[in-house]
Amino acid sequence: MTKITFIEFNGTERSVDAENGQSLMRSAVDNLVPGIDGDCGGACACATCHCYIEGPLAGKLPEIGEAERSMLEMVEGVTAASRLACQITVSGDLEGLVVRTPQSQH
């Protein structure tokens, strides 16, 4: 288990124990984190798992793949910190990761 903190656009924080090997999107959905919907189930088709990840741990994330990059390109509210949570696998390296969810997914 890896501890991950999700912060909603309005500042509400929620920490979850995410299962290693699962996607960050699944961890959020399984723990009813508002703001990460995951409509397509992780097929990189919907962008309803869009989130922002900053800070030192951002460097430990798996690289953005081509599908993720182009999916994010025109998503509302995209920034340099944008990621698709379904494309990130939870691992011990990410202990303490902070993930912000965008307003548009509420």
Place this chain on the structure above:
Amino acid sequence: MSANVVIVGGGHAGGQAVASLRQGGFDGDITLVTAEQSLPYQRPPLSKAYLAGELPRERLLMRPSAFYEGAGVDVRLGIEVTGLDAGRRSLTLSDGGQLTYDHMILATGGRPRPLPCPGADHPAVHYLRTIADVDAMRPRFVPGACIVIVGAGYIGLEVAAVAIKHGLRPVVLEMAPMVLARVASPEVAGFFENVHRGAGVDLRTGVAASAIEDRDGKAVVVSTAGDRIEADLVVAGVGLLPNVELAQAAGIDCDNGIVVDAFCRASASGVYAVGDCSNHPSRLYGRRLRLESVHNALEQAKTAAADICGKPLAYDQVPWFWSDQYELKLQTAGLSQGYDQVVIRGNMAMRSFAAFYLKDGRLLAVDAVNRPAEFTLAKRWIWDRKAPSPQQLGDDSIEAKALAV
């Protein structure tokens, strides 16, 4: 005592209804009755990663069982609702039980349309809707096997792609003169035909199955072209019949689905219908629609839940869908029916393009192949009823980003 909700059917829509009711603050009793033996799960992987054996069954679940416990939901797996008295607001269950409801959400989905030809009850003939369906065909879905796929819709084509990857020999029969006939333009259909043929699929359009015969336990598919194709496995993907019988027998209005208003309310009081089984008014297209997509199932479930929670918000969405075949990601937004112009942006030969469908200059829909940016933009344009000119849409030298209006 606070009101209770009974949800009939635990697919995408039924599962989402549970989550949205609790997220919306509903604190009454929730009962989820579903005929399948599984908690709500994702269907799309059934014809993709799950069929390919790349995804374990547990990963199909929309939410873990702890979620339903935490939400205090009374889940009845493997139980069918067999009777509905909309006046008394009561339900009869296949295990002899009874339930009453203040609100009921019908999320009964649909069932595969049976293959309409003699011999369709041959043991080699399978359908693809549930986990159980895939598990049942798996022993026949083995390298070297000949698989005949009847119907070249999304599901049929996805199965063909997985079959090729697995070393099966797929033959696809499609009655219409082209694949994806109900949804795509000839341009896009032609693209997918080339891709599948190039990958080794024996794709025959304008050909239907006229009979299934038996030869020593194998199926022989007799085609309308007169061919006889020996098959280890026949997969029929010829459409869906919405599960409306329960509602219909109770006198609830049905017309190609259970007829609902913009808040997913059916014609009997306290009753909602969501997902594949429901037929709703579309503001965007000015007509009634019955959609078969995950997005529609999820959003309609949210709509019904919001209404029950006293926060009604009309269902008003751009329909969208995706399909994965080989390394191609197709994303489609909007509905193209009635288009009078197709603009292709990008390069079909490079397997990266978007087809925009317009009517009187208005953007109706897009089919985007490996073009997520165009898909995302077009979804917004369709909603806004504002899009770049056909000339701009077709000019791939302008970056997608720069097309934003």
